[in-house]
Amino acid sequence: MNRLNFLKQISSLFGISIITTYTLESCNSNELDEDQNVLTEDEIIYNDLKNKTTENGKYLDGRILYVDITHDNFSSLNTVGEFVNDYDNYILILRKSDDLFQTFSNCCPHLGTFNQWSYSNGSFRCSNHGNRYGTANGAISNCGSGRTSGNLKQYVTTINQDILIVDFEG
Ligand code: FES
Incomplete structure (x- = not known):
């Protein structure tokens, strides 16, 4: 940026x-x-x-979340294909490639489960009932809507050096 x-x-x-x-x-x-x-x-x-962000690696200011990806709490984000499920803010933060970070709602579109996610091949799988949801834009399946396919809701995410900026309005 x-x-x-x-x-x-x-x-x-x-x-x-x-x-x-x-x-x-x-x-x-x-x-x-x-x-x-x-x-x-x-x-x-x-x-x-x-x-x-020193204390726990993140700082929420209104509708903007700052995440220090060098903090121990977010060390998973050092690896491409890994993600962090931030229960406090109801989000999944994914390192999709070296340069691309994405943030999604962690609420399963099917029945709202938030803590049974895994990621592979460009999509998240909720192990509660085994449905998979994509990480592309559009065709969003909203939280708890009962849908069994589609893409997870996504938030605009940018990076300044080693600090992610997640815009919950975006
Ligand atoms: S609650 Fe996630 S697949 Fe059913």
Whole structure:
């Protein structure tokens, strides 16, 4: 993600006033890194997110979830084809390829089971009744709708260095 897109995303998350605050703080205090270089706005925001995800690897701010994929709680995401079922936020986070992370509702479209998922060959399988659901866009099968096929509901997921940004509005 380039700098402009990142700032746009952050500004939509926190509101322009927060960006302004960050800007003013960076101008006023000239936050420095360990080599005494003045931090950029991007670096200040990134460092703030790293601090907020230190405890358990994630930080929920309204409808935006930040996940530090270097945290032990999300170490599965270091491997392509692995996923994390985050019960707190009702989501499955999948590392689909080296560069692509996807986030889905963990609610089975069939009867709503959330904790019996496995992943292989591009789809999730719920072992409660053995139905499989895809990871593509469109043809969404919603939580507990009784459907036995289709794709899981997906949330827009981007990455800034090693922090995933999941937009529950997306
Ligand atoms: S509840 Fe998931 S397949 Fe039936």
